Amino acid sequence: MMYIESVAIQNFVLDYLIGASAYRFLCLRRSWWRLLLAAMVGCAASLFYPLLSLPVWASVLIKLGMGFVLSAVLFAGKCRYIKGITAFYVFTFVYGGCVLFIGCLRYGSFMRAMENPLSVRSWAVVAAAGVLYSVLRRLCISHRRAKAAAPLIYRYRMLLAGREISGNGFLDTGNRLYDSGAGLPVIVLGVKTLLPYLTEEETANLLTGHAEKVFAGARRMRCGSVGGGADLILVQPERFEVYLPSDKNILYDVTVGLSFAALSDGESYDMILHPALADGI
DSSP, X not given: OHHHHHHHHHHHHHHHHHHHHHHHHTTOOOOHHHHHHHHHHHHHHHHHGGGOOOOHHHHHHHHHHHHHHHHXXXXXXXXXXXXXXXXXXXXXXXXXHHHHHHHHHHHSSHHHHHHSOOOSXXXXXXXXXXXXXXXXXXXXXXXXXXXXXXXXXXXEEEEETTEEEEEEEEEOTTOOOBOTTTOOBEEEEEHHHHGGGSOHHHHHHHHTTOGGGTSTTOEEEEOSSTTTTSEEEEEOOSEEEEEOTTSOEEEOOOEEEEESSOOOSSSSOSEXXXXXXXXXX
């Protein structure tokens, strides 16, 4: 009885997390009843696998067929079936691959791991699956954010204090910063991007609050939204260009605000552009 309960718990949790991961990756709203139903169906099927005396290849085919059934439960009417089943199988291989790897370590061979359920405590499998889900969840969120931001990311190039700097800028409609002195829109550049272009002395001056020794006429401006609510260091670039999808370069008069705060969770962009630049886009 304890053996059956262990297998049931492990498969229920794994099937549920596989479905939840697929929903997150596809940016679909989670359907709790679909997740629970798919997990129960997968759990019930797992209890019959040990009773079937089949070769490994036949067992694999049966499990693949069950994947089609579970995908129908999860995605019918929510998205294209091929898209849903592809995501389901991808995450099945991710979770299943981890379980199979542990089984290979437990039994000493791939064949024995395929033929025997993983005989470890249920709480260990549930905890490991939960950790893996947490990692995959963060990856899916990053993927979704990058996908959503992609249409608003443009290449830029500028000349700042004689240094040619280029990268990716995110056109943020929430950036309403203007340089009160020059009356120009403020684009925000992460200091991390700038550091490779500076000497050790210039880096020390910038980090210790002596930006005027690095950039002539540098000023400070309090920022309450962009840049994490800290002070921005305002500097004037000699030239600033944005590369549009048509490959046409547009020149703008802007003020650069150097920020010590992180601008994005990933590496998709290192500058926040101003919506005033959108007139040419």
